Amino acid sequence: MDNLGLIFLSETVGTALLTLLGCGVVANVLLTKSKGLGGGTLMINFGWGLAVFAAVTASYSSGAHLNPAVTLGLLASGADLSALDVVIYIVAQLIGAFLGAVLAYLAYKKHFDEEPDAGIKLGIFATGPAIRSYGWNFITEVIGTFVLVFVVIGFGRVGDADASTPAGLAALGALPVALLVVGIGASLGGPTGYAINPARDLGPRLAHAVLPIKGKGTSDWSYSWVPIAGPIVGGVLAGLLSIPLLPLLSA
Incomplete structure (x- = not known):
């Protein structure tokens, strides 16, 4: 398999795991008759963090971008990514995210049938604001994603004088990036449900x-x-500001 094919497969598998487990934890907490019903926001935060852990582990061969915002942020920071690379990453991420959500639906099919609230059903798949104010909701998502990508780039540059940029979320390792996602959700997830990933x-x-x-x-x-x-x-x-704010350490 050539490099682009490996990237496509790795990112598709990783993002499928991400949304299977991420949408799955929301379904577990919200759907009628689920054994996790009422588990609360922190359970959802930790579930998404562990979903990221699994996804990063499974998609190590592509650098585990898992997120168009990470791919574009790395590109803006000077990463060696061609236009075709970027397209392959993003297409694979979208396909994987779709497939993972379908699998989450199949796992909870009977519970979806029993759930009377259409809003809860949508909330398992997609994010939505606690207070609908498009401009402020946009700002919340900008800030949350900035933290994610800026820290990813920072981790990749610590102590590495030769590498220009990190490969992706895998630069942190699965556990640190999972904890980062939990932290963003716990701190900044309230207004919008923290998509931080198109x-x-x-x-x-x-x-x-x-x-x-x-x-x-x-x-x-x-x-x-x-x-x-x-x-x-x-x-x-985050990618642009990493250039002046996250300089590479000298050897």
Whole structure:
């Protein structure tokens, strides 16, 4: 398998695991008759963090970007990524995120059938604001994603005088990046549910739109631009600001 094929496979598998386990923990906490019903926000935060742990571990061969905001942030920071590389990363991330959400739905199919609240069903797949204010929701997503990508780049540069940029989330190792995601969720997740990843939101939102979910209601496309645009802006800003603010250490 050539390098682009390996990247595509690795990123698809990784993001599928990410949304299978991430959407799965939300389903466990929210859906009627689930044994995890009422587990709370922190359970969701830790579930998403452990989903990232599994995804990073499985997608080590591509550097575990798992997120278009990470890919674009690394590009902005000077990473050696071609235009084709970027397209392959992002397409694979979107496909994987869609597939993982479908698997999460299948795992909880009978519980979706029993759930009367269409909003809860959508919330398992896609993020939504606690207070709908598109501009402020956008800012929240920019800030949260900036923290993610800036720290990823910082970890990759610590003590490495020769490497120009980290490969991706794998530069941190699975456990540190998982804890970072838990921390972002615990601190900044309240306003929007912290997408901090366009693929994580768009792929599952598309799955919600096409799956035959009983009584599912709307997929809330009017909000969908926020968890796409906010993370992209936050990731690119982190990449650009990493150049002056995260200099490589000299040997």
